[in-house]
Amino acid sequence: MKYHLECIGCEAQYPPTEIVYVCKRCGDLLDVRYDYDILRESVDTSLWKARPISVWRYEELLPLDKASVKVSLGEGGTSLHRSVRLAESLGLKRLHVKNEGENPTGSFKDRGMTVGVSKAVEIGAKKVVCASTGNTSASLAAYAAKAGLECIVLIPSQKIALGKLAQAVVYGANVLQIEGSFDDALRAAMELAQSKTGLYLLNSINPYRLEGQKTLAYEVWDQLGGRAPDKILVPVGNAGNISAIWKGFQDLNQLGLISNLPRMIGIQAEGASPIAEAFRRGLSKIKPVPNPETVATAIRIGSPASWKKALRVVRDSKGLMETVADAEILEAQKLLARLEGIFVEPASASSIAGLKKLVEVGAVSCEEEVICVTTGHGLKDPEVVERFCEKPITVEADQNSIKRALSLNS
Numbered sequence: 048m049k050y051h052l053e054c055i056g057c058e059a060q061y062p063p064t065e066i067v068y069v070c071k072r073c074g075d076l077l078d079v080r081y082d083y084d085i086l087r088e089s090v091d092t093s094l095w096k097a098r099p100i101s102v103w104r105y106e107e108l109l110p111l112d113k114a115s116v117k118v119s120l121g122e123g124g125t126s127l128h129r130s131v132r133l134a135e136s137l138g139l140k141r142l143h144v145k146n147e148g149e150n151p152t153g154s155f156k157d158r159g160m161t162v163g164v165s166k167a168v169e170i171g172a173k174k175v176v177c178a179s180t181g182n183t184s185a186s187l188a189a190y191a192a193k194a195g196l197e198c199i200v201l202i203p204s205q206k207i208a209l210g211k212l213a214q215a216v217v218y219g220a221n222v223l224q225i226e227g228s229f230d231d232a233l234r235a236a237m238e239l240a241q242s243k244t245g246l247y248l249l250n251s252i253n254p255y256r257l258e259g260q261k262t263l264a265y266e267v268w269d270q271l272g273g274r275a276p277d278k279i280l281v282p283v284g285n286a287g288n289i290s291a292i293w294k295g296f297q298d299l300n301q302l303g304l305i306s307n308l309p310r311m312i313g314i315q316a317e318g319a320s321p322i323a324e325a326f327r328r329g330l331s332k333i334k335p336v337p338n339p340e341t342v343a344t345a346i347r348i349g350s351p352a353s354w355k356k357a358l359r360v361v362r363d364s365k366g367l368m369e370t371v372a373d374a375e376i377l378e379a380q381k382l383l384a385r386l387e388g389i390f391v392e393p394a395s396a397s398s399i400a401g402l403k404k405l406v407e408v409g410a411v412s413c414e415e416e417v418i419c420v421t422t423g424h425g426l427k428d429p430e431v432v433e434r435f436c437e438k439p440i441t442v443e444a445d446q447n448s449i450k451r452a453l454s455l456n457s
């Protein structure tokens with residue numbers, strides 16, 4: 048068999064046919080583990096080159112049966128933008144932005160959902176469920192619609208960006224607002240999935256979803272012409288994505304396709320930063336934040352499910368975790384938009400804000416090749432722009448008024 052599920056704590060193994068989200072023995076998270084000898088035989092990079100750049104270019108490295116239906120909306124293949132003007136303003140030479148907002152529903156979640164929902168179909172699930180700060184629900188709702196599955200999403204009753212809620216509703220999901228935080232909603236979703244309701248859970252504790260998300264690393268390797276960068280900055284909430292991206296680079300390394308591994312840098316918002324706090328204090332466990340608060344609602348998470356994976360990733364990759372304040376996030380959002388023409392939602396801008404901070408303290412140097420992952424599209428959260436950006440002024444429809452307003456002489 049090409050792969051199995053394995054507990055990251057006690058290393059208990061489970062066959063792919065078993066529906067299990069956390070280890071039945073010790074309750075820890077699971078990972079998909081491959082037999083790299085089998086993979087080495089099936090991977091042919093010239094075959095990859097003949098396929099369009101996308102999640103499915105790398106299908107030999109994904110945990111699905113060959114014959115399975117692939118539920119796809121054209122995910123992955125997002126641009127790696129060489130960001131010269133932003134680099135100059137930060138004092139860097141080689142900076143790229145991997146803009147995940149270019150995915151079908153506007154966030155990186157689509158990479159995970161194409162694989163996760165394909166898996167749901169493969170195992171015969173008819174209903175899927177997730178808890179979400181917004182993007183996961185938008186993405187799951189879309190892929191469930193494509194596959195003809197019933198979709199239930201649990202969202203915190205407040206502070207979910209309007210665009211994301213609109214997406215889940217219009218794709219036809221059954222949306223429940225839970226009185227409480229994202230952490231409460233996730234607990235409820237996990238209990239639902241584990242209580243014989245027939246609901247298949249597609250949060251990022253589902254290891255198959257993270258397999259889709261790891262393809263970001265493969266694409267970066269492809270887009271850089273077959274190498275890894277020195278450092279990658281990733282916004283961190285529930286901490287699935289940073290773990291997935293690291294796994295992608297490790298796969299490439301195991302297959303002999305890269306010799307250098309990037310340092311992984313996770314960025315959390317100051318008011319929701321239990322992992323960064325544990326990293327800073329050298330602790331092996333996080334202390335959940337009871338009332339997380341940040342303008343970056345996508346990462347407003349006090350008890351991240353995959354904290355253990357994330358702490359391992361930053362330790363193993365010799366990376367780090369950093370925090371950024373809301374004001375720094377909002378400033379970075381504008382900076383990226385105005386210097387590079389890339390509009391991202393606040394959570395995504397945290398990677399840019401984190402980079403600025405780390406360059407200032409000398410933790411990232413100008414010679415290094417750096418990638419910032421921006422995770423979601425700016426149009427998902429227009430309210431934040433309305434609240435924090437300049438408002439347009441209204442003038443009469445005559446030339447004099449317009450010129451006066453624009454300080455144009457003639």
Ligand code: F0G
Pocket residue numbers: 154156178179180181182183184251282283284285286287288289345346392394395422423
């Ligand atoms: N950026 C955006 C735009 C997100 O939506 C999320 C997570 C993250 C970053 C953090 O990724 O959780 O893998 O560390 N959003 C989840 C959701 C929680 O429900 O949409 P992570």
